[in-house]
Amino acid sequence: MSNLEILELDPADGDLVSGAFEVLRASHAADHPDNPAPHEGKFAKGLIHPTPGEEEHTFIAVKDGTVVGIAEIGLPMRENLHFGWASIHVRPDRRRQGAGAALLDHFIAFTRGRGRTELTLDTLMTWEDGVARDKAGQEFLEKRGFKLALTSINRRCAVDALDADTEQRLLEKAQSAAGDDYEIVSWLGRTPEELVETMARIDSTILAEVPLGDLDLQPETIDAELKNAKADRNEAMGVIPIQTVARHRASGEVVANTAVFAYDDTEYEDAFQGITIVDKEHRGHRLGLLLKLVNLRLVRENFPQVRAIWTDNADVNAPMIDINVMLGYEIVDAMGEYQIKFAE
Known part of the structure; x- marks a missing residue:
């Protein structure tokens, strides 16, 4: 994907923060509109106020000035120093163009560089007679060597x-x-x-x-x-x-x-x-x-x-x-x- 940059999101850059939130909003609307929508205020303020006891980073994939993907990364800093997690989202109209793979590669390199040896990513799944979910996220992770470690059932x-x-x-x-x-x-x-x-x-x-x-x-x-x-x-x-x-x-x-x-x-x-x-x-x-x-x-x-x-x-x-x-x-x-x- 030409002209693709991976940047750390600056909480003070209002345009990029809005662009990153738009990725979350559009992904929610396309992938799981039945679930609670992301909250813009909580997202923006959470960038300024990271979780105590964790090192948190948000990276964005930018192409031609548009935010097309986001990776939210967390590293525990008190216990579980071997561990790192991330959540990756790509705009629905920019998928299968390399942004998700680039963010995943960055997540792995970034956390491995900080000594983390066990990494996790989450993805939606269908459960019993609940809402059918696309398997693209599961297949993407399995292709990259990730294995299902924990399944959590989402209820309303x-x-x-x-x-x-x-x-x-x-x-x-x-x-x-x-x-x-x-x-x-x-x-x-x-x-x-x-x-x-x-x-x-x-x-x-x-x-x-x-x-x-x-x-x-x-x-x-x-x-x-x-x-x-x-x-x-x-x-x-x-x-x-x-x-x-x-x-x-x-x-x-x-x-x-x-x-x-x-x-x-x-x-x-x-x-x-x-x-x-x-x-x-x-x-x-x-x-x-x-x-x-x-x-x-x-x-x-x-x-x-x-x-x-x-x-x-x-x-x-x-x-x-x-x-x-x-x-x-x-x-x-x-x-x-x-x-x-x-x-x-």
């Missing part, structure tokens, strides 16, 4: 999927199973200062608990400083966590946690379910279901514009999938995380 739930009586009955059953040993605490936005330490502890268990397929990832150590830095980033990007936790009365520790993330944008109708986790010693009390139901009501009360909540779960995560199906989540498609490994 209307905020009013359950009728009021069913929702109340499920809530009361979960409250009964939880008993009096737990205090249920909810908030919007930043974690209250008195809960930061205990929340950092439970956040540090996430990668040890969620299914990771063939990915070789070690648990992250989240401390109060990192947790507060992530809260700063959310505030800067207009991302608002809606969070509900169960605090064990006897120990004072948070032992279960769920969060939904919405945007500070009254026009945006989608919100995103984050990880729901329950400490091993406190499972069997329906805490996961209880927290998700309480949190669902918070979303409806505080974000009337939100019509749907989206979640993804590893295809083997049966307990969480069962809860989501009970709440009314329906399959849309899946995301395949493809991996390639290099010798050290």
Whole structure:
């Protein structure tokens, strides 16, 4: 592809940032319009405020002054220093002209130059009776030596999927199973200062608990400083966590946690379910279901514009999938995380 340049995106270059976002917008419209649209404000602000604990880079493919492709790259900087990930998109009208291959080559060279030996890229997949997705992304990665390492099922739930009586009955059953040993605490936005330490502890268990397929990832150590830095980033990007936790009365520790993330944008109708986790010693009390139901009501009360909540779960995560199906989540498609490994 002649005249093709690969450039690192400067967050201060408004025209190129707009061009890069247009690639994401057009790719979404062509490939998966049923899924939540990319949010321009979050994208632009995310370039200025990278994820704490990660080195992030965005590269663009430019031909004749037009942005035709984008590669968003992340490198963990605290743990998992062998790992690197990317997401690559090419404008639908500029595909099969070399931009995707050039961005992939750049991703590999860039991350290998920083000592990374395990790299992943994601691509859409069809799942069961969900929406049919083009296999071009899978075939492209497989041809380049990548292998499927983890499949996550993407589900959507209307905020009013359950009728009021069913929702109340499920809530009361979960409250009964939880008993009096737990205090249920909810908030919007930043974690209250008195809960930061205990929340950092439970956040540090996430990668040890969620299914990771063939990915070789070690648990992250989240401390109060990192947790507060992530809260700063959310505030800067207009991302608002809606969070509900169960605090064990006897120990004072948070032992279960769920969060939904919405945007500070009254026009945006989608919100995103984050990880729901329950400490091993406190499972069997329906805490996961209880927290998700309480949190669902918070979303409806505080974000009337939100019509749907989206979640993804590893295809083997049966307990969480069962809860989501009970709440009314329906399959849309899946995301395949493809991996390639290099010798050290």
